Amino acid sequence: MNRIPVMRPTIGREEADAAAEAIASGWVAQGPRVREFERAFAERVGSGDAIALSSCTAALHIALELVGAGPGDDVIVPSLSFIATANAVRCVGANPVFADVELETQNLSVASVGERLTPRTKAVILVHQAGVPAEVEAMHDFLDPLGIAIVEDAACAIGSTYRSAPVGTHSGHIAFSFHPRKLLTTGEGGMLAVACGDSARRGRRLREHGMSVGTAERSDAGEVIVESYLEPGFNYRMTDIQAAVGLVQLERLEGIVARRRERAQRYQELLAAIPGLRTIADPPYGTTNFQSFWVLLPDECPASPVDVLGQLLDAGVSGRRGIMAAHLEPAYAHHPHGPLPVTEKLATRSLILPLHDELDDAAQDRVVDVLGAAVTSGAIG
Numbered sequence: 268m269n270r271i272p273v274m275r276p277t278i279g280r281e282e283a284d285a286a287a288e289a290i291a292s293g294w295v296a297q298g299p300r301v302r303e304f305e306r307a308f309a310e311r312v313g314s315g316d317a318i319a320l321s322s323c324t325a326a327l328h329i330a331l332e333l334v335g336a337g338p339g340d341d342v343i344v345p346s347l348s349f350i351a352t353a354n355a356v357r358c359v360g361a362n363p364v365f366a367d368v369e370l371e372t373q374n375l376s377v378a379s380v381g382e383r384l385t386p387r388t389k390a391v392i393l394v395h396q397a398g399v400p401a402e403v404e405a406m407h408d409f410l411d412p413l414g415i416a417i418v419e420d421a422a423c424a425i426g427s428t429y430r431s432a433p434v435g436t437h438s439g440h441i442a443f444s445f446h447p448r449k450l451l452t453t454g455e456g457g458m459l460a461v462a463c464g465d466s467a468r469r470g471r472r473l474r475e476h477g478m479s480v481g482t483a484e485r486s487d488a489g490e491v492i493v494e495s496y497l498e499p500g501f502n503y504r505m506t507d508i509q510a511a512v513g514l515v516q517l518e519r520l521e522g523i524v525a526r527r528r529e530r531a532q533r534y535q536e537l538l539a540a541i542p543g544l545r546t547i548a549d550p551p552y553g554t555t556n557f558q559s560f561w562v563l564l565p566d567e568c569p570a571s572p573v574d575v576l577g578q579l580l581d582a583g584v585s586g587r588r589g590i591m592a593a594h595l596e597p598a599y600a601h602h603p604h605g606p607l608p609v610t611e612k613l614a615t616r617s618l619i620l621p622l623h624d625e626l627d628d629a630a631q632d633r634v635v636d637v638l639g640a641a642v643t644s645g646a647i648g
């Protein structure tokens with residue numbers, strides 16, 4: 268019996284050819300394809316500009332630098348997120364403050380952020396968890412008058428929409444990931460969508476050690492340009508090989524999202540037969556790309572997610588635990604935080620089912636059958 272993987276990138280011959288072309292061109296580090304990818308990406312998500320980076324973590328770090336967060340500042344984040352969200356706050360020397368999330372969307376709400384505001388709050392990282400769009404306009408209405416910046420963590424949300432526009436258009440700084448667990452992959456990689464020219468200029472500079480001129484621009488200049496280093500920065504560059512892959516992936520994106528949404532709807536229909544099981548769903552104001560198809564076990568189910576994952580594995584199905592909570596990990600065990608009841612419920616009672624292009628009806632039926640048996644019998648594996 269073939270193991271059903273939890274995720275499989277939709278990537279193939281065209282990406283391999285594009286990468287080979289980049290290598291043959293001699294531009295194997297950051298070069299013209301990176302700029303082309305940035306332009307195409309900004310156009311796709313409707314942002315003013317976009318800065319290609321080595322990861323979404325790098326994009327979050329740069330975004331926090333751009334909004335001026337630093338030592339002595341609080342930055343509110345959901346604990347319920349991949350740990351990179353909290354770690355990015357530590358990159359600028361600020362203090363991550365964990366706020367709770369909503370059960371339905373797994374995202375921060377105005378109320379949960381309001382509970383954690385302090386006079387030191389400089390920014391909020393608003394995560395679109397598992398691709399479910401967060402209520403970004405309500406958050407702007409609340410935080411803009413207070414002068415608190417919003418950085419959107421859209422690591423998982425390429426192709427999701429908020430009020431009919433792509434996630435990527437609603438804030439000044441929006442970070443995306445191209446890790447293979449995401450819909451669009453460049454192997455590793457990330458993008459920071461920005462609204463204004465100042466952020467674009469300084470963000471590009473920070474990406475390259477604070478250099479006054481980018482490598483590709485210097486090479487194109489046709490005259491001698493001696494660069495200077497205007498401020499301390501980082502090496503967060505993307506390579507042209509990655510960008511070549513990303514350009515092909517962008518072309519595929521619409522089809523990938525459509526296929527995932529079709530498969531997700533089939534899951535939702537089949538899983539409705541399991542009493543009390545909650546699944547990821549579109550919020551009333553937007554559409555999700557279903558980057559991760561999470562389910563929350565019913566309260567009365569005696570089996571834990573680890574038990575259920577074990578039974579799925581025995582049946583040849585790879586699942587994953589649900590979204591993690593940073594405050595439950597050793598890295599943040601001693602970090603002070605207020606009550607986070609919804610976060611703890613989601614982190615300890617949910618799991619992620621396989622979802623990818625090649626998941627056919629038979630495979631999906633197998634997943635649903637095993638899950639149904641595990642939940643209703645409560646059998647401990």
Ligand SMILES: Cc1ncc(COP(=O)(O)O)c(C=O)c1O
Pocket residue numbers: 322323324325348349351352394396420422423443444445446456457
């Ligand atoms: C919500 C969230 N933020 C940030 C990241 C970090 O992305 P990257 O691995 O590209 O740094 C991830 C990765 O899974 C994520 O899920």
